[in-house]
Structure formats: structure tokens, C-alpha cells
Amino acid sequence: MDLGLAERYLDFAEFARLDSPSFAAWAEGVAHDPEVQGWLADLPAIKQQPNLVFAAARWHGAETPAAYDELRRVLFGQEDAVKATIRERATQTNEVGRLATLVPAFAAVPGPLALIEVGASAGLTLFPDRYDYSWPPLGELVGSGGPRLTARAEGPVPIPAAHPEVAWRGGCDLNPLDVTDDDAMAWLRTLVWPEQADRLARLEAAVEVARREPPYIVRGDLLAELPGLLAEAGRHGTPVVFHSAVIAYLESDQRDEFAATMGDLVAAGECRWVSNEAPSVLPGVASTVPAERLVGRFVLGLDGRAVGWTHGHGHALGWL
Numbered sequence: 001m002d003l004g005l006a007e008r009y010l011d012f013a014e015f016a017r018l019d020s021p022s023f024a025a026w027a028e029g030v031a032h033d034p035e036v037q038g039w040l041a042d043l044p045a046i047k048q049q050p051n052l053v054f055a056a057a058r059w060h061g062a063e064t065p066a067a068y069d070e071l072r073r074v075l076f077g078q079e080d081a082v083k084a085t086i087r088e089r090a091t092q093t094n095e096v097g098r099l100a101t102l103v104p105a106f107a108a109v110p111g112p113l114a115l116i117e118v119g120a121s122a123g124l125t126l127f128p129d130r131y132d133y134s135w136p137p138l139g140e141l142v143g144s145g146g147p148r149l150t151a152r153a154e155g156p157v158p159i160p161a162a163h164p165e166v167a168w169r170g171g172c173d174l175n176p177l178d179v180t181d182d183d184a185m186a187w188l189r190t191l192v193w194p195e196q197a198d199r200l201a202r203l204e205a206a207v208e209v210a211r212r213e214p215p216y217i218v219r220g221d222l223l224a225e226l227p228g229l230l231a232e233a234g235r236h237g238t239p240v241v242f243h244s245a246v247i248a249y250l251e252s253d254q255r256d257e258f259a260a261t262m263g264d265l266v267a268a269g270e271c272r273w274v275s276n277e278a279p280s281v282l283p284g285v286a287s288t289v290p291a292e293r294l295v296g297r298f299v300l301g302l303d304g305r306a307v308g309w310t311h312g313h314g315h316a317l318g319w320l
């Protein structure tokens with residue numbers, strides 16, 4: 001039995017237990033099933049991850065939520081097709097709910113804004129002006145005519161009086177997803193865990209919003225693409241470079257380079273900077289927040305200084 005693989009699946013089962021009982025059961029099943037571990041063995045290690053394997057099984061008809069046998073049925077019944085999908089595709093997310101935590105930071109910047117999202121995925125969070133927001137118990141921002149996003153507010157969150165005025169929006173990603181591509185959007189939907197109905201509904205609504213004005217997202221590394229995006233954005237409004245759950249994907253020296261670049265750009269008045277990342281990823285931004293506030297949270301930064309902390313999917317926002 002491959003202990004490394006079993007352990008990875010057991011870890012995932014723990015991680016998924018609260019949000020997706022059926023994925024937790026599937027992962028536990030794999031961890032105790034030498035036959036399925038044998039099935040996985042000829043895939044590259046990076047392709048053996050539960051999120052990808054389970055999504056591929058669902059892509060080929062595994063019903064969810066369902067007990068573990070349903071996973072086995074599809075893995076063994078359609079081995080070649082499922083493995084081809086695993087080899088061809090990758091896991092990717094785009095969580096529009098994070099806008100409810102970003103908008104109060106955008107509101108601190110006088111408009112009109114030229115939004116540059118690095119690591120934009122499908123660009124769903126490039127439309128802060130197309131949603132209504134609730135920040136219970138503090139307040140709300142309505143009138144966009146779009147779907148409503150909610151984040152529980154903790155502390156003195158500055159509730160914006162108006163939507164940000166967005167004069168330009170664009171971004172970059174190593175693998176941009178095209179919101180007009182039905183196949184890409186169906187795969188993005190498949191990557192949402194089975195019991196996360198709210199998340200799926202949010203994603204579907206956000207794809208509809210973005211499809212009305214498909215966002216401009218260039219393919220490339222954020223460090224390489226930033227100068228070109230800044231030059232373009234600066235012609236339209238105050239450039240605001242922002243990112244959520246992206247910098248963790250960079251090697252440590254690239255993280256340092258990115259933080260230093262952003263610090264220099266802000267100091268030179270070239271742009272503003274809104275960051276929303278795990279505390280360890282941009283330690284310079286996180287350093288001003290008491291560590292106990294940040295357990296299981298992202299740090300929301302404005303121009304390199306922490307202004308608050310956020311739930312990773314945007315369900316809560318605390319303000320310093």
C-alpha cells in the first residue's frame with residue numbers, strides 16, 4: 001500500500017469534513033482502498049490530488065453527493081476517459097464572494113479606478129460595481145442591480161456609501177479562463193465541492209455578470225505582465241493592483257520580489273495596492289496585526305499595510 005498517497009487522502013478527508021461530507025467520505029475510502037491507490041499509481045504525483053481526481057470523476061458522471069461506491073463505479077468503469085481528463089486539466093478556482101471583503105478597501109481609493117487584478121483566473125472579481133453587498137450587522141450597499149454578496153462584519157468596517165467607479169478593468173493569469181467558453185466554465189463549476197450549493201450559485205451568477213462584458217485578462221506571469229498593465233490602466237484612472245489567494249503560488253524569492261516591487265510602485269505614486277492573502281505569504285503586510293486575530297484568516301492590506309482580516313472565501317471581514 002502507498003502510505004504517502006493514503007496519508008494525503010486522509011489529510012484531505014479532514015480538510016473537507018465540514019464543507020463536503022461526501023468528498024470526505026470519498027477521500028477516506030481511497031485512503032483505505034489499495035485497489036484505487038493502484039489505479040492512481042501511474043499518474044504523476046501532482047495529478048493524484050483528491051480535488052482533481054474527484055472533479056474528473058464527476059465530469060464523467062459520478063453523481064454527488066453520494067457514497068464512496070459511486071467514485072469506484074466511475075473510476076473503474078471509465079478509467080481511460082477519467083485519466084485523460086486528469087492529465088489534461090488542472091484545478092482552478094475563482095471566488096467572487098471575496099469582493100465583499102475587497103470593496104471597503106477599494107472604497108478608500110478616490111475614483112475613478114483602473115482595476116488590475118493579478119492572478120485573475122476568470123476575472124470574476126473584476127466587477128465590484130456590479131454587485132450589492134451586505135455586511136451584517138453594520139450595513140449594506142445596494143443599487144447595482146446585480147447579485148448580493150454577504151460578509152459578516154467584525155469591528156469598525158468602513159461601509160462604503162457608493163459603489164466604486166470603475167473606469168477600466170483588466171488583469172493577468174498564468175492560465176486565464178474565458179468566461180464565454182462553456183467548457184471552461186463547466187469545468188470551473190465541477191471544481192466546486194458537492195455540498196457547496198451557495199458557492200455554486202454564486203459562481204453561476206458571477207459568470208453571467210462577467211459574460212455581459214468579458215474581462216480583459218492577459219496570459220502570463222504577474223511579475224512580467226504588471227508593467228504593461230499599469231501603463232494601460234494609468235490612462236483611464238487611478239491604477240489599483242489587487243490580488244486574492246495568488247501570492248502563495250509564487251516561490252519565496254518571487255514573493256519577496258513582488259512585495260518589494262509593489263512597495264516601490266506605491267511609494268512612487270504609480271498605483272495603489274489591495275492585497276488579500278494568507279498571513280505567511282506577505283509577512284510585511286501581516287506584521288502589524290496581532291497574530292491571534294489571523295488564525296485561519298487572510299490579511300487585507302492597503303498599500304502594504306494591514307487594514308483588516310478576511311475569511312478566505314469572503315464570508316467575514318474584520319477591520320483594525
Ligand SMILES: C[S@@+](CC[C@H](N)C(=O)[O-])C[C@H]1O[C@@H](n2cnc3c(N)ncnc32)[C@H](O)[C@@H]1O
Pocket residue numbers: 092093094095096098118119120121122125172173174175220221222223243244245246249250
Ligand atoms: C486560487 S486562484 C485565485 C483566483 C482569484 N484571484 C480569486 O480570488 O478567486 C489563484 C490564481 O492565481 C493564478 N496564478 C498563480 N501563479 C501566478 C503567477 N505567477 N502569475 C499569474 N497568475 C498566477 C492561478 O493560475 C490561479 O488562477
